[in-house]
Amino acid sequence: MLPVVVVQGGAGYVPSEKSKASRAGVCAAARSGYVVLQSGGSSMDAVVEAVTKLENNPNFNAGCGSVLTTNGNVEMDAIVMDGKTLACGAVSAVRNIANPVQLARLVMDKTSHNCLTAHGANQFARAMGVPEVPQESLITEYSRMRWRKNLADDPNTAESQMGKMGTVGAVAVDIEGNVACATSTGGILNKMEGRVGDTPCIGCGGFADNQVGAVSTTGHGEAIMKVTLARLILFHMEQGQSAEAASDLGLAYMKSRVQGLAGVVTLDPHGHWAARFTSPQMAWAAAQKDTLHYGLLAGERFTQGIDEP
């Protein structure tokens, strides 16, 4: 069963002209994480590699391609968590960084803190020698178009929220049975400056514990935070539910209790995994036993050899 990596490219709605690129993007990310695992790399190395790939892909709402704040700026959140030690690193409202997931890992590895925010996170990045990038390099034509369009929309409808969400993330278990998660996002479109969502919050945007499993979440951050979605799913796994059943229970509770839509990738230390969502769509891909599984629409699941184009 081991090793396994499962990635998600965001719960929400993907316009049909972008669906091919979305599927291709998550497949490429899963492959890159799997290469790390196959060569004996740790689950932490694999999830950071996979999420870096998604941050660098302008089709996803993280890194380059992030949605914009009401003022037209990019502020990003990210988290990593190591299931062996429960070590965690996160950044929130960070600007001018190409790969927030790598900065989150530096927070975990090089500080005694769990999360650095905004100006402090950028100061830390400079101290670590992480290059600053111009904000323009993180903004796509598409994200600017959506920002302009959505300034005019009613923000309170579920349909409106769906078009504004997105996150990328990954969970993995390595050949030693260690699990890890990583999640990264530009947040929700037209958010207030300084808004911090679920992604960098432990138990919300992700959680990893070798004794249970790992989860990376995507969806409406305010709703995810109210139900601590990642930890809720692991609670159900602790009670004996499978990765798939626990994911569905957590997502159903979030939908009924706070009317929030979301998606998750989940796995246990034995390599059982799930990619589940209540949103209309979620791009996902899983690599296991030299096989790639992937999908985007509800019920969709394609399977092919890991090296097949």
Ligand code: GLY
């Ligand atoms: N789930 C990403 C966000 O709401 O910020």
